[in-house]
Amino acid sequence: MNDPSTSPKTPCSGNCACSGNSAPPPADEPTGISRRTVVKALGATLGVAAYAKALAPLTELTKETSMDEFIQKHYKELSKEEMAAVIQRLTQEAKDHYGADVTISDPQPVDGVKFGYALNLSICNGCRKCAEACHLENNHDRPSHQSYIRVFEMSKGSMDFEKGNAHYDHPVPQPDKYYMPVQCQQCEHPPCVDVCPVEATWKEKDGVVVVDYNWCIGCRYCEAACPYHARRFNWTKPQIPAEEINPNQSYLSNRIRPQGVMEKCTFCLHRTREGRLPACLEACPTGARVFGNLNDPNSEIRWVLENKRVFVLKEELGLKPQFFYFFDE
């Protein structure tokens, strides 16, 4: 990806692992419109919280929605047996819709663990290997080059990523630039969670903000509320060839999401809750990324926080991101 100049030239929303060349979302939103229409109509007759919570699963009723999926409860209300049945159904759906044999787990937060991430901006070279690894690990739609990570090319001296360029299309690194990857900051006070009308998104004990893709109604309030532009909307049924599907999946992270729901970085919880590192970190050729347990005084992430002058993006908002940045000097 160092020289992306050979990619096809089409516009890009910047929410992907491409070089600014992927196709934009469709102009019309067939699924989103029907969801919002249903919700709006129901809202006219019921209280907001009551109608949304009670009838969220209705909005999942599409051509490909089974009755089991239609009546599925909220993640937090599922018993172990019910979750096992849901996972069995999703596994079968992956086989039926994609021809893929997948394993879907439901790893829980580990007691005493709170995840944090740090990024050394002095050595990030803007290669986008992290974004590419996210694209593959998290079973993103292939044609749109979707990724949870955007890498901004920044002018030296500027710290405002909104003024950076996520669509650069030239060899990196450029001499007068530095590079700032941005993904979900796993805020301690996440506004995306506060605005969800159906509680389809929440913060887990280990600090990871998750989405129940089977409960999300696709209203996109959370996307609008996120000041880091870290949420992604699934505009189409994801297209992924069977042989490219990552079969190691979990319910709350990288299983293939339905069309019309919101998704986001989960710090690769299907890996990290099992003691592995996020895929983006493993793919980084420069060692710019540091991940670990903030509660462990011997962890590398704690060393970084205690020995480097770290900062967070948009600190003035008071959201307390658990994603930190630093320079060597």
Ligand code: SF4
């Ligand atoms: S960065 Fe955005 S999506 Fe992630 S927790 Fe914060 S507000 Fe939510």
Ligand code: SF4
């Ligand atoms: S964080 Fe690592 S992988 Fe991502 S752009 Fe920077 S150097 Fe590349």
